[in-house]
Amino acid sequence: MNARFEPDNGRRRDRLLLIGFAVAVLAMPLWMRPFGAAYPDLLQRFAIFGIFAMGFNILFGLTGYLSFGHAAFLGVGSYTAVWAFKLLTVNVLPAIAFAMLVSGAFALAIGYVSLRRSGIYFSILTLAFAQMCYNLAYSVLTPVTNGETGLQITRTDPRLIDTWISGASNLIPATNLFGLEMKGYAGFYFCAVVLIAAFYVAMRISRSPFGTMLRAIKSNQNRLNYTGVHSRPYALAAFVISGVYAGLAGALLACTDPLAGAERMQWTASGEVVLMTILGGVGTLLGPVLGAVIIKYLENIFSAFNEQTLHGVFGFLPDGLENGVVTVAGLFVGEGWHLTLGALFMVLVIFLPGGVMEGARRVGGRIRRWRAAPRAGVRRLAPADSGATPGD
């Protein structure tokens, strides 16, 4: 293949990837049906956490900085969005814009401090900041966050713009996009469109010289510094971008269900997004979205299980064995879903650090080699053009 055409070829492949992604996302209500996941509530959670994980990947996947406090930005985004609903209008666009702005500002402040250190120190610092936000949201900031009850839209909110346009109303309005209520499939398709846009932006970032710089930070920051590049602004930019993604996800959560609570900022939520990213594949474009879908799907399935359904599933076993199996499996489902999450986390890090994308690549490589093998046997002297190179 001629080297001159490669960039063009890459661009075409990206366009195909984007179109394929968009079609797959928009058609989710169709192809998720066999899995029993085709209802808008779950689908929009797929899309929202896909955005969250994708943003996290811009930081962790590209620069290698492992943040343990990203849920804080999600929480900040949610709170800002609900405040925008309360004060200005229940139209979702201003809420999203404000949420992205505010969480970006938070990310700038936290990132500026945290990025002075790298490695473990960075992880600890971000974790500490997230815990700080969480503690504050529950204690001093209750006037802003409404503490344990959670922040929500009430009858008496000013909603300045809405009142100005259509006069005062005494009802609790639904969040909408110029009249289109964010309920059911409308909510899902809105999230899906935002997800596709976010995917496009992430793709452009990853392919840009800026993205290359971020990858350089991951592979060898010292070397980058020695060559005279001041790498910290790049890392900070990545941190802010991923914070904005998290804020966007938080705002979408608030758009589809206008209730913001501090539990969204807890460290388990931060851990979950890390898990989504590594489950899908760190540093890949599709991986984090895939990971988010898998985690949220499993969460949905596993937490719905109970003793009874388990007896149904394992009913084919002999009675004594069945009871034993159900007792053990019962630990992992329903309330115990987090145990599954933790175990999955460990198994994944131990055996498949590259995630699903890497697993797929390995399987793909093996299949290609297996199919190429007989041909290679026939044309033993021909140059290897099977495409099964080790680095593939």
Next chain:
Amino acid sequence: MDAVVLQLLNGLDKGGAYALIALGLTLIFGTLGVVNFAHGALFMIGGFCAVTMQKLLTLSKKVKDESVTFFDSYTEVPYLRLWLGDAGERIIDYAVPLSILLAIPVMLLLGVAIERGLIRHFYRRPHADQILVTFGLAIVLQEIVKASFGANPIPTPAPAIVAGSAAVGSWIGLSDVVSYPWWRLVYFLFSLAVIGAVFAFLRFTTFGMVVRAGMRDRETVGLFGIDIERRFTIVFGIAVVVAGLAGAMYTPILSPDYHMGMEFLVLSFVVVVVGGMGSLEGAVAAGFLLGILQSFASMNEVKSLIPGIDQIIIYMVAVAILLVRPRGLMGRTGVMET
């Protein structure tokens, strides 16, 4: 003056807990080079050793109550009381201190199992992987405890003999207002004893010398022909036991529940960062320092000045330290970067 002394005292027991957890953390950092995100969960498991001990001692038998004659009435009487009478009752009273006897073997076994089964395979993996796998382990441990003990805090009282408060104020010539719960005093002294034991072990034994040398320069120790990795198992075990003891003895102060570990973990990380990664003295000093600072910040006078300061003071100190003196109070430069 009274209030200052009171807050100083209040900080000591919490500081002791921070110091003990941070000591184990930094010991693991320094020797194994691994960040143990499961250390808070191990502290929590220590707490549940005390709960288990209490449950074991109060294993009860249903006894027919003879004083009720109209119908059959049963009361639960612990076996220990049936067998030993009042002495048994006294043993039950001492459940928390006795749980040390349970905590040491349990935590040691757990520590060895974790190091042999899991951490060992992560020495050559990137730090991010180590963090992630121990984080997963923390969740698993937490959820197992939640599944077996329930989600609610379980009260575990201290022995009756130390139930009240000590009039510390009158000892040192201040007013009687300054009083301090006996158990907290016990905990403070206990933490000092454990810290002393760990330091003595590292200072005065050959094993400790090798470990200290390994903390300085692992490669050189290896070049001397010492198989440092074999010692890691024991170092990890010791760190886990220290965390477990800290948790077991802390239960009368804070009733253990399954997620108490994470709060302590985050704070202990901050303690380690402030004290300096890999510095044992730093961890202990910073532990007490931050414990006392936190208790000063929760004084009403301070809180009315800066609302919410008690929630965030520790993190603010950490931020300040990292900006001004990144290697911490007593740390060496360049430890555990990248």
